[in-house]
Amino acid sequence: MGAAPANQRKKVTLGTLRSLHRKGEPITMMTAHDFPSAHVADHAGMDVILVGDSLAMVSLGMEDTSEVLVEEMLLHCRSVARATKSAFTVGDLPMGSYEIAPEQALATAIRFIKEGRVQGIKLEGGKEMVPTIEKITTAGIPVLGHVGLTPQRQNSLGGFRVQGKTSSSAMSLLEDALGVQAAGCFAVVLEAVPAEVAALVTQKLSIPTIGIGAGAGCSGQVLVQTDMTGNFPPGRYLPKFVKKYGDVWGEAKKAIEAYRDDVKAREYPAKEHTYPMPQEEFAAFEKGVKALENEANQA
Numbered sequence: 001m002g003a004a005p006a007n008q009r010k011k012v013t014l015g016t017l018r019s020l021h022r023k024g025e026p027i028t029m030m031t032a033h034d035f036p037s038a039h040v041a042d043h044a045g046m047d048v049i050l051v052g053d054s055l056a057m058v059s060l061g062m063e064d065t066s067e068v069l070v071e072e073m074l075l076h077c078r079s080v081a082r083a084t085k086s087a088f089t090v091g092d093l094p095m096g097s098y099e100i101a102p103e104q105a106l107a108t109a110i111r112f113i114k115e116g117r118v119q120g121i122k123l124e125g126g127k128e129m130v131p132t133i134e135k136i137t138t139a140g141i142p143v144l145g146h147v148g149l150t151p152q153r154q155n156s157l158g159g160f161r162v163q164g165k166t167s168s169s170a171m172s173l174l175e176d177a178l179g180v181q182a183a184g185c186f187a188v189v190l191e192a193v194p195a196e197v198a199a200l201v202t203q204k205l206s207i208p209t210i211g212i213g214a215g216a217g218c219s220g221q222v223l224v225q226t227d228m229t230g231n232f233p234p235g236r237y238l239p240k241f242v243k244k245y246g247d248v249w250g251e252a253k254k255a256i257e258a259y260r261d262d263v264k265a266r267e268y269p270a271k272e273h274t275y276p277m278p279q280e281e282f283a284a285f286e287k288g289v290k291a292l293e294n295e296a297n298q299a
Ligand code: KIV
Pocket: 031, 051, 052, 053, 054, 055, 092, 189, 212, 222, 223, 224
């Protein structure tokens, strides 16, 4: 799997995303955390592949997203970038790498482009992030905003809670979305927001909204690949908005169990899984082994 096979799709650019939005065609976005998950998402026709910091929890087994480091995100961004030939790629700036000052955020964003090899970055936050977003977009780096439920701030939000459920919090959500739009974001993720609020916010913006737990009225949708493909053991908690489209964990388990049974029964490897050798070469090898044994017995 060293190189990604050719993909016939045209490269998705910001221009492609703008044109989809203009035509009212939904934008499809999916997370990918490594080479194989990016490869399949790209081949399945995703417009945007996001190296989300959800990787901390679903791919690295961390408690929450606050633990993941810039260097870890960069490693995963690079592997995703190697596999992605068509989709527009975005890397998530992890907590602590952009909140201190716009200069810190720009320095981190530049690392994501130069070292992570992604084409844009995402950061969480609303109005308060305007100077930061302006700093990054002015340097020519596309920024995807993220408002509503911002998991990096789960401690101050009181956990993973739906946002914008009252008229005043819906209004502040709209102000956040308008703020990140004015600062230059090419699109904004709306996470865990009532569907009617997300739909109205979408109508009031000129950039696309990408919903996750925000209903069908957004300009596009994003899901965490591990969740939607069912790549987790039974019994794991799933947010209400996730639709499980597959059972990758169950399929992988079945395949590994079949391999285990074959090995125990000596049914794998079969003849077709082995490398042939000319008979006369093997006969000569056997003769050589015998000669070695004889020598050892005489010594
Ligand atoms: O980290 C992530 O995967 C995300 C998406 C769910 C939007 O932020």
